[in-house]
Amino acid sequence: MNRYLRYSIPLFIFAIIAAFLFKGLGLNPREIPSPLIGKPIPEFSLPTVENAETIVNKVDLNGKVYLLNVWATWCVSCRAEHETLVRLSRSGKVDIVGLNWKDERDKAQAWLRQLGDPYTINIFDKKGRTAIDLGVYGAPETFLVDSKGIIHYKHAGPMTMTLFNETLLPMIEDLKHKG
């Protein structure tokens, strides 16, 4: 038996590799988890999409649990998720704050007029500096932020009702309950 043991080492190594490969099939190598989970959203001071004179700061957002949605008019999948966002905001289950990323103001305004405006506040990040601080690497991305401004979840890709109901809603309820 001992004799076989030595020659079975390659088989064992292969078995381990195969196990990882199997696990790997269910993972997405392009999805990058945010190191900002559990940390406060970055400081910023930016105008809104509606008005270049209105300046929004980080503290203005505190006090409520909200979704921070990064969007842009050049982004195809933002259009795909927009309807979901509008439905969510109408349901009143959660506030949605927009972060308009590297976009043009008139285009963004036209988009909202045409497709509906789900956002309570819509921040205009022309240079994308705040997006960098948020670790945004593509649009759309959605963050779940609590009333103290702490990030609890990040989703890269379009928002869906399933995602909202199954993952986000329980977290939102929990956060509202706590604070």
Place this chain on the structure above:
Amino acid sequence: MRVFFLTLLLIVSLPSLNAATLAEYSFENPSQGEDFRAIIEEMRCLVCQNESLAGSNAELAVDLRNEIYDMMKQGQNKDEIIEFMVSRYGDFVLYNPPLKPTTYAIWFGPLIVFLIGSVVLFRILKRKSRTQETELSAEEQQRLNNLLKQSTDNRDVNQ
């Protein structure tokens, strides 16, 4: 298939390509320029398939290059820049994995593999020099010779 491809495209939209290369970055001190290039070459572009920040033309890569350039201009060093990037995007951005407890496997694993290799080598050598001479058996040699009857060069070619 096609549906899958389209969804892949839809999942994350990337900012469009933009005009910029490293030509725009000038430093008074040439060594600073080299450091700058070394840093952005070792940073992974987040939106591209597998390119460095230096090689990518994606808009985010350009923004990040600008950001790093500004930081260097302000006199921040490599560690501060790495910290800036990692705190936003995680270790994923670093082509050169940082040395910390979770990455010990990557950095010290190779030494262990090396060690195992040497141990195997020495064990085989020890065993070999102890075993008795077992040349090709006469029959084996005969068959080998018959099989591939070599007219003249039935001799060790590589000595």
Place this chain on the structure above:
Amino acid sequence: MIPELGHFALILSLCLAVTQAVVPLVGSYTRTTSWMAASRTLAWGQFVFLSISLIILTNAFLANDFSVIYVAQHGNTKLPDMYKISAVWGAHEGSLLLWAFLLAAWSVAIASFSRNLPLEMVSRVLSVMGMISIGFLLFMLLTSNPFDRTFPVPFEGGELNPMLQDLGLAIHPPMLYMGYVGFSVAFAFAIAALLGGRLDASWARWSRPWTTVAWVFLTLGIVLGSWWAYYELGWGGWWFWDPVENASFLPWLVGTALIHSLAVTEKRGAFKSWTVLLAISAFSLSLLGTFLVRSGVLTSVHSFASDPARGVFILIFLLVVIGGSLLLYTWRAPYISGGGRFDLISRETFLLGNNLLLSVFAALVLLGTLAPLIYDALELGKISVGFPWFNKMFLLTTPFLALLMGIGSLSRWKHAEPSLLVKQLRVAFVISLLFGLLSLLPVFSGGNWLVGLGMGLAMWVATAHLVNLRDRLKHKHGFAGFWVDFKSGGRSYYGMLLAHLGVAVFIVGITMVSNFGYENDVRMSPGDVSEIAGHEFLFEGVNQIAGPNYNANRGRFQVTKDGEHIATLEPEKRTYFVQTRPMTEAAIDWGFTRDLYVSLGEPLGGGDWSLRLYYKPYVRWIWLGGVLMGLGGILAITDRRYRTARVRSAEAVNTAGVAPAVSGR
């Protein structure tokens, strides 16, 4: 209708493959000669039907038959004919067809050139090849049929990825696959030998030329890929340690270990179980590479459009092929006899050392390639392992490899006299040490120890082999005597010399280009001059030009050195009609000791452009080294003993076919 015939031919091939896998194998146990002999016919049958499939798919591209989804995705009416043909293997489905076709081609080659092999062996080898073929054909038919139709038929095709519209990349995949698939022959020989219990020197001699051929193809395929990356991607690099590159490098490393280990097994009957393991590993890693590239588990520059369903299929395939063969190995290997004794200082020792080093290097590359996946799976976070890490591993292993290579080629089998070795290598050692130290002088590298190490090692490999050659040629006097000595070497000897000199050339190339290369990112207006490494680049401006299926901006540079005109360089930035991603076409002034390289960046307005200028000293030596290795391999295969072997066919079958298994029990 015609594409359906292609599909049908695939199904027929599958039926033949199943028969080829089963009938000859059963025949080899029941000793039914007709069943065993059928293996050759079946291999030919598969080859014919797969050729039909391949021709039909090629024709669909040439005829712009966009009713075939695969053609609609990757073909285009405006595509030049050459790229219509290379588009056949330009993406997932078609490249699989190429795999299967080449596998059939190798099988036919075995069927034809195996008259000197015992029929029993041939039938088992072809049976194993048939099993592999089943896997690939099933994979194609179940998940990736290149003949699937679409309706309504699109008017125009989606075009071959512009990156692949290039001569180098048109022939790179066939070369690479010839290598991957070729290792299936060594694999099949190993499995057949394990099955039959006959693992001896003649087994090694049979599989050796096949393995070398596969290795040559893989070597040249990798060289071609690296060269392509250099001139096509526009960033002047030649190797990025991308998962796709690693996928081809892993089988190469193990394959290199294998051809050396086979030499020991053939000459000395030693390392048998190790050689078998390497033969299994080389092909397993080829398959693993296929998985990594096509399943989407890793992010890579040029991977295929991935699909989890395909990943699941290949994983099952891997489990069956690799798991099955390693299980067989565990079962049979303990009974493989040990082989001859050798001393601590002997060629066996050095070859074993190199074998282990190559395997360790392969293990490290595998570790680095899979690390992101492993970390993700263990929920330790997302990490990237890129070129800085791999370069360190390269530096950790190659110096030892080069050192051992010099000693190994000079030492004798069984027992090498240490004092003689020292005497032989003394000069080589002193020369390379001096050369290494010299390169550290301020005029050269100014104390850059990497340069010293690289140049010293390259010199060491070169001089050690020259000493080897001198020793061979000095026995007889006069020109006639010299000629006798020269001929006594045999082609495999000169093949070895050439391949090893290739390694020296390769090391020089890497050392020079990574330590003395310059690059310059500049903004230039027409009329501007930019200087790099003593060469002045005059930018004359950019023109619009129209290609067959793209529009391009073409820049024009006049390069001068000390007032003398060196070259006119015309880099392009192309925008293809269908896939609008801009592609750079670097302009390169090739040279033996340096390349001048310009790639066009972006227009900055007012006729200004951002540009990348590179000075790449000795960069060609990297590929030259690879080509020399490949040529060395070719020379070795044409060695007499393999050629004469082929002539003496009938007789050999008679003597060997009835010979009982000697070792292995």
